[in-house]
Amino acid sequence: MTWRATVLTLFPEMFPGTLGSSLAGKALADGKWALETIDIRDFATDKHRSVDDTPAGGGAGMVMRADIAAAAIDAARVNAAPGTPTLYLSPRGTPLTQDRVRTLAQAPGAILLCGRFEGIDQRVLDARNVEEVSIGDYVLSGGELAAQVLIDACVRLLPGVAGNEGSLAEESFASGLLEYPHYTRPREWEGRTIPDVLLSGDHRKIAEWRREQAEALTKTRRPDLWAKLKRK
Known part of the structure; x- marks a missing residue:
């Protein structure tokens, strides 16, 4: 339908x-x-x-x-x-x-x-x-x-609409957290560099870093969401 x-x-x-x-x-x-x-x-x-x-x-x-x-x-x-x-x-x-x-x-x-x-x-x-x-x-x-x-x-949540439906699972609010920061090339821009962990190739460490960043952003910017998440 x-x-x-x-x-x-x-x-x-x-x-x-x-x-x-x-x-x-x-x-x-x-x-x-x-x-x-x-x-x-x-x-x-x-x-x-x-x-x-x-x-x-x-x-x-x-x-x-x-x-x-x-x-x-x-x-x-x-x-x-x-x-x-x-x-x-x-x-x-x-x-x-x-x-x-x-x-x-x-x-x-x-x-x-x-x-x-x-x-x-x-x-x-x-x-x-x-x-x-x-x-x-x-x-x-x-x-x-x-x-x-x-x-x-x-x-955008309907089947076949999003180009990469897997990305929907990681965006803001999907897990109760705000989304982690994103980076892309060039590696250095105006003296600012991509965090080393994202270039390490270690997928476990990358996942941990992203989770930590998402939690930190949520605590700072949306304490209401963080309190709700901690009550679960």
Whole structure:
């Protein structure tokens, strides 16, 4: 079964965007995954194709209507394979982690709801069992870029997409650690040399060095990850 991303958006012209290039773009062209965009405005009921209204209780901005968003979600689910999750890209969502990405990549695909304005009527998120996911503690103009980030993270894990799938096992977060430093030719550059151990040919010592570097980087830069790893 082909992994399928269905994106609900007010700006379908933003896709495939970056997903049309590099590994994701080649995999899309080769049919290793599929992309569908659904214009939320197609489900508007007035001649102006309105999808939002003022927030109940007052306040700045506008809110996407529950009936419009629900109609778009329902339409997306008609063609979705069983077990396909529906996700709303939101800064208040559960942080997207590599473990969650692996789970999503093993699913049939994902339906991704891209918000705009001040947000989406909470009732549709509750009624349609939509999971909120965040790609970081910051706010974007809309969910489209976040959706592209999530899709790219999943697609690169699909079988046959990565040129060297063995490298996926050693990158950051694969083992709970940040990835060790990399080097290549020339051996010396601006007075900086490649660590001798990497040129020794001793694979055991190289593996030990890489592990030590990964642990040191994780302790320094992501003490939260290091604490989590030590609890296991």
